[in-house]
Amino acid sequence: MGSVTPSPPQDPWIETPLVYSAQLSRAAGCSIYLKLENLQPSGSFKSRGIGNFMSRAVDATPSQDVHFYCSSEGNAGLACATTALGLGRKATIVVPQTASPIVIARLRSLSATVVQHGVNWPEADGFLRGTLLAPERQEPNTRAVYVSPFDHPDVWSGAATLVDELASQMRSNHGEKPIDGIVCSVGGGGLLNGVLEGVQRHKEFVGRHGRVPKVLAVETIGADSLNSSVRAGTHVTLPGITSIATSLGATRVSAKSWEWVGTCGEDLISATVTDPEAAMACVRFLDDMRILVEVACGATLATAYNGDLRKHLGKSLSDEDWAEINVVMVVCGGSNANIDTIMKYRELYGGK
Numbered sequence: 001m002g003s004v005t006p007s008p009p010q011d012p013w014i015e016t017p018l019v020y021s022a023q024l025s026r027a028a029g030c031s032i033y034l035k036l037e038n039l040q041p042s043g044s045f046k047s048r049g050i051g052n053f054m055s056r057a058v059d060a061t062p063s064q065d066v067h068f069y070c071s072s073e074g075n076a077g078l079a080c081a082t083t084a085l086g087l088g089r090k091a092t093i094v095v096p097q098t099a100s101p102i103v104i105a106r107l108r109s110l111s112a113t114v115v116q117h118g119v120n121w122p123e124a125d126g127f128l129r130g131t132l133l134a135p136e137r138q139e140p141n142t143r144a145v146y147v148s149p150f151d152h153p154d155v156w157s158g159a160a161t162l163v164d165e166l167a168s169q170m171r172s173n174h175g176e177k178p179i180d181g182i183v184c185s186v187g188g189g190g191l192l193n194g195v196l197e198g199v200q201r202h203k204e205f206v207g208r209h210g211r212v213p214k215v216l217a218v219e220t221i222g223a224d225s226l227n228s229s230v231r232a233g234t235h236v237t238l239p240g241i242t243s244i245a246t247s248l249g250a251t252r253v254s255a256k257s258w259e260w261v262g263t264c265g266e267d268l269i270s271a272t273v274t275d276p277e278a279a280m281a282c283v284r285f286l287d288d289m290r291i292l293v294e295v296a297c298g299a300t301l302a303t304a305y306n307g308d309l310r311k312h313l314g315k316s317l318s319d320e321d322w323a324e325i326n327v328v329m330v331v332c333g334g335s336n337a338n339i340d341t342i343m344k345y346r347e348l349y350g351g352k
Contacts, residue, residue, distance in 0.1 A: 034328075036291075177326050183309070220272065294337040
C-alpha cells in the first residue's frame with residue numbers, strides 16, 4: 001500500500017506566541033517578552049516577509065505558473081521552499097559552498113532544487129541573477145520570480161505583521177503593558193525594516209507615555225554592515241564576512257535600513273556583540289527556555305545576558321525605573337544549528 005504525502009498548509013506564516021521570560025528578565029533586570037518566530041513554518045521570521053512577497057507574486061498572475069528563485073545562506077531559502085510547497089509552485093535555491101549540510105538536506109526535503117555556487121551569499125546571488133535568471137534559460141509558459149532575501153517592500157510589509165501581533169497580544173494577554181523597546185538581529189535588514197514599519201503604524205499604542213519604543217538592532221562583529229555604516233556616517237559595504245553568524249552575512253545592509261537610520265534618530269540604536277557572546281547566548285537560551293536557535297538569533301539574546309540591553313536602552317535609569325521597562329526580543333529562530341552545534345559552542349566558548 002503506497003504512502004500519501006499530506007498537503008501542506010496554505011498560509012505562509014502563523015501568529016506566533018509572545019511569552020514572558022522569567023529567566024531572561026532576571027538576567028536583564030527588566031521585563032523581557034519573547035516573540036517566538038522560531039515557531040514559523042520555515043523555522044524563522046523569514047516566513048512572514050518572503051511568504052508575503054511570494055503570495056502576492058502568485059496573486060498578481062493567478063493563471064500563470066510561477067517558478068521562484070532565491071539565494072540564501074539558509075533561512076531565506078527555507079522560507080522560500082516552504083512557501084513554494086504550500087503554494088504548489090517550484091523553487092530553486094542557490095546557496096554558497098559554505099551552506100551547512102543541515103540546511104541543504106532540509107531544502108531538498110521541501111522539494112526545492114538546490115544549487116551550490118560561490119564562497120559567500122553575494123556570489124551565490126550574482127550567479128542566480130546573472131545565469132539562472134538569464135532569459136534563454138527560462139521555462140516556457142512559466143514566470144521566473146526572483147525572491148530577495150530581505151530587500152523588497154513586500155518583504156518588509158510581511159515582517160511588519162509581527163508588530164501588528166505584538167500590539168494585539170500586549171493588549172489582550174499582558175495587561176495592556178507598553179512596549180519600551182524591541183530588539184532584533186540584523187543581516188540584510190528585512191526584519192529591521194518590517195519592525196520599524198510596524199512600530200510607526202502602532203506608535204500610538206506601544207509607546208510608554210506616548211513615546212515610540214526604541215528599536216535595538218544587533219549584529220555580530222564581522223557581519224556588522226549596519227553598525228559599520230553608522231560609525232562611518234555613510235552607507236558602506238563590508239569587504240567580507242568574518243563572523244560565524246553567516247545568516248547575518250549581508251556585506252551591505254539594505255538602502256531602506258540605512259534610510260531608517262536617518263529617519264528614526266535616537267529611536268533606532270545599532271549595536272554589536274561578539275561571536276562568543278552570541279554563541280553562548282544560544283547555549284544559555286537552550287538551558288533556560290529549552291529552545292534551540294542559531295547564533296544569528298543569539299546576537300539579540302546576548303544583549304539580555306551580557307548587560308548591553310541596559311547600556312543601550314536604560315543607561316540613565318535608576319534600578320527601580322529599569323525594572324519597570326518592558327522589552328520584546330524577537331526570537332528570529334534559524335535552521336543553521338542543532339544540538340551538536342550548541343554543544344560545540346559550549347566547548348569552544350564556555351570558558352570565555
